[in-house]
Amino acid sequence: EAGVAQSPRYKIIEKRQSVAFWCNPISGHATLYWYQQILGQGPKLLIQFQNNGVVDDSQLPKDRFSAERLKGVDSTLKIQPAKLEDSAVYLCASSFQGRNTEAFFGQGTRLTVV
Amino acid sequence: SQQGEEDPQALSIQEGENAIMNCSYKTSINNLQWYRQNSGRGLVHLILIRSNEREKHSGRLRVTLDTSKKSSSLLITASRAADTASYFCATSKSTFGDGTTLTVKP
Numbered sequence A: 001e002a003g004v005a006q007s008p009r010y011k012i013i014e015k016r017q018s019v020a021f022w023c024n025p026i027s028g029h030a031t032l033y034w035y036q037q038i039l040g041q042g043p044k045l046l047i048q049f050q051n052n053g054v055v056d057d058s059q060l061p062k063d064r065f066s067a068e069r070l071k072g073v074d075s076t077l078k079i080q081p082a083k084l085e086d087s088a089v090y091l092c093a094s095s096f097q098g099r100n101t102e103a104f105f106g107q108g109t110r111l112t113v114v
Numbered sequence B: 001s002q003q004g005e006e007d008p009q010a011l012s013i014q015e016g017e018n019a020i021m022n023c024s025y026k027t028s029i030n031n032l033q034w035y036r037q038n039s040g041r042g043l044v045h046l047i048l049i050r051s052n053e054r055e056k057h058s059g060r061l062r063v064t065l066d067t068s069k070k071s072s073s074l075l076i077t078a079s080r081a082a083d084t085a086s087y088f089c090a091t092s093k094s095t096f097g098d099g100t101t102l103t104v105k106p
Helices: none
Strands: A005-007 A010-013 A019-024 A031-037 A044-050 A053-056 A065-068 A075-079 A088-095 A109-113 B005-007 B010-014 B019-024 B031-037 B043-050 B055-058 B061-066 B071-076 B085-092 B100-105
Touching: A005 A088, A010 A019, A019 A088, A019 A109, A031 A075, A044 A065, A044 A075, A075 A088, B005 B085, B010 B019, B019 B100, B031 B061, B031 B071, B043 B055, B043 B061, B043 B071, B071 B085
Parallel strands: A010 A109, B010 B100
Antiparallel strands: A005 A019, A019 A075, A031 A044, A031 A088, A044 A053, A065 A075, A088 A109, B005 B019, B019 B071, B031 B043, B031 B085, B055 B061, B061 B071, B085 B100
16 A cells, blocks of 8 residues: 655745645545644644645644645745744655544655754 | 643653653543654654543553643654654644654664
């Protein structure tokens, strides 16, 4: 079974530029998550989708971050404009619907803003 | 701050020894999950323990849950160098701690 696919693996941009990350979840997983993981910390949830609807985006900095999940499958996360403090690993995960289910993570995209 | 908090922040042991790490949380839970993250990679799910369970085993892993103390522990027996990683507890898929970094020396 294919895992969660993310691209790109690495990205370096200058501050104030824009960047987009792509995620393809495991087939059949209705729930998709985007996390930000700063070095030395645990993942922080940015947004959770159930199919193509947003369940939780309370920690998404909406002035610069946006995400969409068209057709309830692939998802993109965009940052515009980027700030230095956005340097982090952006992880995508997916799971079956339900509380007592595990999340499957992609390898992440390491973003460096200079 | 994150609800789940792991303790210790870092742990260094010799191969063959047992590693134990703890997780404390603040509110009621349906389940608690432990994940492992190798350097530069995504997280891998290790084990899920439901709120009505007290102990669960998976291979060399043993997880306990004490809902009265709002705490959980992860025990890795007979550790190997390959167990070197960061370990996170999660009280939901939206709430992770900052992890325990385990180093197992060969």
